[in-house]
Amino acid sequence: MTFVVPVPAVASVPVKGAPAGTMFPVHRIYCVGRNYVEHAIEMGHTGREAPFFFMKPADAVLPVAEGTVGRMHYPSLTRSLHHELELVVAIGKGGRDIAAADAMDHVWGYAVGLDMTRRDLQNDMKKQGRPWCIGKGFDEAAPIGPIVPAAQCELGAGSKIVLEVNGAVRQTSVIGKMIWSVAEIIEHVSAAWELAPGDLIFSGTPEGVAAVVAADRLSGRIEGVGTLALDIVER
Structure with missing residues (x-):
């Protein structure tokens, strides 16, 4: 097979505890909107609404190796870059209409992942009734720590999810406060798209989303999974 332009590199994320160079290839990135009650309320919504989804390009991933601090460039066109800390689910076996x-x-x-959002652009698109991919699907919009095999994770309803910015807590909740569980999310996503090995699902963020600026350090952690540290830097 001959390609007429250079073949892009495969987007991938390191695997925790695996030999150097062992990577999880990224196929697609699905994101769940408003999946914690308090976050839904702060965004102007209430109740157990049917889940909805948006997508980011696979190469929007910004992998951060274990024990290191990643660097995300402050993106263009925005004056309101928001953090959204999330549990990321890595799919290993595909399927459609999964119960x-x-x-x-x-x-x-x-x-542990961050759904970074150009909030002002997203809000402008919403007001105009237009797609808001520009607010969610930009370069480096999905920082993510190493993927941990499920058998090595100790996730439960009481597992804390916490984000600090410059040492001050911005977001804090527990996984059990998700409106839709991981299993329910997979059921809903696979009804709309056929899931494939390599898919990532960002499962939604707790309340406390807010803006960050260049020189800020974001430190996220999810009990039973791991941590993610990220510096916002000028382009």
Whole structure:
């Protein structure tokens, strides 16, 4: 097979505890909107609404190796870059119309991720009734720590999810406050798209989303999964 332009590199994320160079290839990135009650309220919504999804390009991932601090360039066109800390689900076995009861068999592992958002651009698009990909799908919009095999994770309803910015807590909650569980999310996503090995699902963020600026350090952690540290830098 001959390609007429250079073949892009495969987007990938390191695997925790694996030999150097062992990577999880990224196929697609699905994101769940408003999946914590308090975050739904702060965004102007209430109740257990049906889940909705948006996507980011696979190469929007910004992998951060274990024990290091990543660097994200402050993106163009925005004056309101918001953080959204999330549990990321890595799919190891694909499928369509997966029942929630069977969904966990499709999970390869978990990671700590950030759904970074150009909030002003997203809000402008919403007001105009236009797609808001520009607010979510930009370069480096999905920082992510190493993927941890599911068997090595100790996730439960009480597992804390916490984000600090420059040492001050911005977001804090527990995984059990997700409106839709991981299994339910997989059921809903697989009804709309056929899931494939390498898919990542960002499962939604707790309340406390806010703006960050260049020189800020973001430090996220999810009990039973791991941590993610990131500096925002000028382009």
